[in-house]
Amino acid sequence: MAIKFSEDLVPLTELKINPARVVKQTTEAHRPVLLTNRGRGVAVVQSVADYEKAEEERAFMRAVVAGLADLEAGREYSLDEVKSQLGLK
Template identity: 65%
Template sequence: MAIKFSDDLVPPSDLKINPGKVVVHVAQTHRPTLLTSGGRGVAVVPSIDGFEAAEEERAFMRAVVAGLNDPESGGEMSLKEAKARLGL
């Protein structure tokens, strides 16, 4: 889902004239579109699939970090306890 700068840049004039074009482009390509102003990127319009995948990845990484920090705070359990808790 990498941005193709040659295809995924939208200047403000295009956005003002035909905002639906940006929505259709994002929906068809499933790539984020970079909105520019004065030749610089100012915002990104992601596809819903890309946005949801990124949110799931962030939630997973937060859970991993919390799990890694848990033993340091005394939140350890034995393998037997973990299996029982998970119904295994």
């Protein structure tokens, strides 16, 4: 989901004039739009679906990193230990 600078830079004034076009662009292209003011980036607009997907991916990656850290620190349980703690047979 890399920004295509030729297509995804939008001046704030254009957002004020035609916000629907900017929203449609983010939804159809599945890329965020970088809003600029006087040539500098000031904000990012992204579709809700793409934002939620990215958040889920970040949460998953954080869980993987935490799991790997637990393994390195020796914080691990066998399947039998987990079943016993959960009261499963």
